[in-house]
Amino acid sequence: MNVNPSWIKRNLYLVITLSALLSSLLFASIMFIVFQNQTKVDQTSVGFIYLGNKETSEYADTLNLEVTVWKNSANYQVTFQEYAYQVDMSFFEFNLQETLNQIQRDRRNKAVFSISPENQDLLVLEIANLLTAGNQSVILKEKLIEDLLSDINELYSRKVYSMSHYVVSTYQESVIDQTTLINISILDADQIMQYGSELIILQNKRFSLLSELSSLPLTNTQMSIIASGLLGVSGKVNFNGFLFEQNLTLPTWANYGMNVRILRVNQFDLTFFNQSQQDLKFVIERTSDTSLTFKLIGYPTITTYSFDTEVKIAIPYQTIYLPLNTLDENTPGVIITETDTEMTYQLLHQAGVLGSVLFFNRTMTVLGEDPVVIRVFSEQYLPINEIYYQHVVPKVGD
Numbered sequence: 001m002n003v004n005p006s007w008i009k010r011n012l013y014l015v016i017t018l019s020a021l022l023s024s025l026l027f028a029s030i031m032f033i034v035f036q037n038q039t040k041v042d043q044t045s046v047g048f049i050y051l052g053n054k055e056t057s058e059y060a061d062t063l064n065l066e067v068t069v070w071k072n073s074a075n076y077q078v079t080f081q082e083y084a085y086q087v088d089m090s091f092f093e094f095n096l097q098e099t100l101n102q103i104q105r106d107r108r109n110k111a112v113f114s115i116s117p118e119n120q121d122l123l124v125l126e127i128a129n130l131l132t133a134g135n136q137s138v139i140l141k142e143k144l145i146e147d148l149l150s151d152i153n154e155l156y157s158r159k160v161y162s163m164s165h166y167v168v169s170t171y172q173e174s175v176i177d178q179t180t181l182i183n184i185s186i187l188d189a190d191q192i193m194q195y196g197s198e199l200i201i202l203q204n205k206r207f208s209l210l211s212e213l214s215s216l217p218l219t220n221t222q223m224s225i226i227a228s229g230l231l232g233v234s235g236k237v238n239f240n241g242f243l244f245e246q247n248l249t250l251p252t253w254a255n256y257g258m259n260v261r262i263l264r265v266n267q268f269d270l271t272f273f274n275q276s277q278q279d280l281k282f283v284i285e286r287t288s289d290t291s292l293t294f295k296l297i298g299y300p301t302i303t304t305y306s307f308d309t310e311v312k313i314a315i316p317y318q319t320i321y322l323p324l325n326t327l328d329e330n331t332p333g334v335i336i337t338e339t340d341t342e343m344t345y346q347l348l349h350q351a352g353v354l355g356s357v358l359f360f361n362r363t364m365t366v367l368g369e370d371p372v373v374i375r376v377f378s379e380q381y382l383p384i385n386e387i388y389y390q391h392v393v394p395k396v397g398d
Contacts, residue, residue: 047155080131080163091119179232227260227270229294235307315355317383327391352386
C-alpha cells in the first residue's frame with residue numbers, strides 16, 4: 001500500500017499542534033490552581049469590621065476600638081409624622097466575649113449586643129414622650145427592640161424606622177375631630193349613608209370631593225352636605241390650600257365654617273392638599289333620622305391644633321318699616337311708642353342679622369416651638385335686613 005508522503009506530513013503537523021495545545025491548557029490549569037490557592041484572601045469580618053488580616057489574638061482590641069467608633073457615629077432614627085427620635089446608642093451594650101465566641105473564619109459575622117429591661121423601659125419612655133404624646137401603651141415594645149437589635153448586630157451605620165409599624169392597630173383608628181349637622185332631610189340622609197359614608201384622604205395628595213364621588217348617584221345637595229361635614233373636621237389637621245364655593249344663604253343644615261356648595265355641572269368642588277403625613281379616613285355616621293355625624297380618623301397628631309372663627313368685618317343691616325294699618329294696642333307682641341303728637345304701633349316681622357366676613361384660623365403648635373396662626377379659609381355673608389310692620393296714628397286735639 002502506497003502512502004502519500006504529503007498526507008503523513010500534514011497529519012504529523014496536526015498531531016504536534018494538538019499536543020502543544022493540550023500541554024498549554026494543562027499548564028495553565030495547574031498554574032491557575034496554584035495561583036488561586038496562594039492568593040486567596042481571608043474574608044473574616046464582624047459587620048463592616050474586617051478581621052481577615054488580623055491574628056485571632058488581635059480580634060478583641062480591634063473590635064473594641066471599631067465598635068466604640070461606630071457607636072459614636074451610628075444614626076438610628078424612629079420617625080412619626082413630622083418628628084424623629086434619635087436612638088441613644090448607649091442603651092445598647094456590646095458583648096465582646098459572645099461576639100468572639102461565635103466568629104467563624106472567612107465569613108461575615110454578627111456583633112452581639114443586648115439591652116437591659118431597665119434601658120428598654122427608658123428607651124420606650126423617650127420615644128413615647130416625643131412620638132405618642134406620652135402614651136407608652138400603644139407601642140409594640142418587643143417588636144421595636146427586636147428590630148433595633150437585629151440591625152445593630154449587623155453594625156449598620158444608618159437606619160430609619162417608621163413608628164407606624166410599631167404601634168397597635170387601633171391607634172390608627174383614633175378620632176381626630178368630629179362634628180354634627182342637623183336638619184337634613186331623611187331622603188338625603190338615606191342616600192348619603194348608602195353611597196358616601198366613607199372616604200380615604202391620601203397623604204401628600206390633593207383631595208377632590210367631586211372626583212371621589214363622581215361615580216355615585218348623589219345629588220348636588222347631598223354632596224354639599226358631605227363636603228360641609230368634611231370641611232367642619234378639617235381645621236385640626238394639616239390640610240391646606242382649600243378651594244370651594246359657599247352657599248350665599250345658609251341652608252337649614254349648614255353652619256358657619258361648614259357651608260360648601262357642590263355643583264356638578266359648574267365644577268363647584270371642595271379640594272385641599274393633605275400635608276398631615278398620614279392617610280386619613282373620613283367617616284359619616286347617622287345619629288338620628290335628620291342628623292349626621294362626621295368624623296376624621298387616623299393617628300393622633302403630635303403637633304397640636306386649635307381652630308377658631310374670627311369676625312374680621314361686621315356688615316350692618318338696614319331697618320325697614322312697612323305700613324300695616326290694622327296694628328293697634330290689642331295686637332299680640334306690638335311695641336307702642338307715644339309722643340305728644342302721635343301713637344306708633346310696631347310689630348317685628350324679621351329680625352336683622354349682621355353681615356360678616358369670617359376668617360377661620362388654625363393655631364399650630366409644633367413641639368418645642370411657638371404657636372403659629374394661619375388663615376385656612378374665609379367666608380362672607382350679606383346682612384339680613386330688619387323688618388317691622390308699623391302703624392302711626394296722629395293724636396286728635398281736644
